[in-house]
Amino acid sequence: MSSGDAAHMAESAASIAAASIGAVQIGEDGKPLELSALKASISEQAEHVIEKIMPRKVIRLTELYKNSKTSSHDALEVVKNGALANRGVTQLLEVLKVEILELIQYLDVLKLWVQLNIPSIQDGNNFGVSIQEEIAGMLEAGKNSGLGFLDTFTKYYATRGKLITKLNKYPNVDDYHRGIAELDEKKHLLLRHCCLDLRNNYAVLFDMITKNKDRLEKPRGLSNHISSMY
Incomplete structure (x- = not known):
């Protein structure tokens, strides 16, 4: 050239x-x-999540926990190829999968809202900024908790599928029947715990955000008086 x-x-x-x-x-x-x-746009979405979505989700997940069966033993049914499916577990799992995906979406919006309100770096008067960083970390932790539950769903189906395969090969072995029943029972208990965990995430985050909303929106817009964020 x-x-x-x-x-x-x-x-x-x-x-x-x-x-x-x-x-x-x-x-x-x-x-x-x-x-x-x-x-x-993000501020408008965050406001909607805080004021409308989060309180509703606390009620919704509390009701879901209360209405879920305390046992999974009576929910077995035969599906195609003669395999046993636990209707109680699969239905609750599918409902919670939607709830978790929505939680992740909402927390992503809230975290971006907090991050977009972080001011330029300055010396002094950073108490409001530290609150923003603290709550952004809590939002990320809540998201990771939801992703962790999704991972357990995949592992449940993989483990159960292996047991079903062995049961079809050795239908007279009672231990495989019991193993599937115990797996379903354990998963059902964990799913009910997931309801409470998601509910608690919404409740704690709602409480923290509403208590510190002014600091989240204008971390340096308040006086220099330092008070507790809790």
């Missing part, structure tokens, strides 16, 4: 970059309008 070609390419690249920069519209807050629009 000649020096002239290189210079021409550099000039073209500079022109493209300048055009791109010129296309970015800046709002009154000094930030690109696209970012400001995103922040406004």
Whole structure:
């Protein structure tokens, strides 16, 4: 490549970059309008999650726990190929899968909302920022808890499938029947615990967010007086 070609390419690249920069519209807050629009949209979504979704989920998951059967032994049924399926476990599992996916979605919105409100780094008056970081960590922990439950669902089906395969091969071995029943019973108990765990995540996060909402939105907009976040 000649020096002239290189210079021409550099000039073209500079022109493209300048055009791109010129296309970015800046709002009154000094930030690109696209970012400001995103922040406004996330703030609106976060407000809806906090004020509407979280209280409803606390009630919903409490009712789901209370209404779930205390035992899974009476929920076995024969499905295709003669395999036994535990209707009580599978129904509760599918309901909770939806609940967990929704939890992850809502917590992602709330975490982004908190992060978009974190101010520039400054010396001093960072108490509000530390609260933002603390709650962002709690939101991430709640999300990871939900992902962990989803992983156990996959392992349950894999383990149960192996037992069903052995049961079909050795139908007269009582231990395989008992093994499946015990696996279902254990999974049912864990699913009921999952109901409470999801409920508690919503309740604790709702409590923490509402108590510190001003600090989350404007961490340096308050006085320098330091008080407890709990």
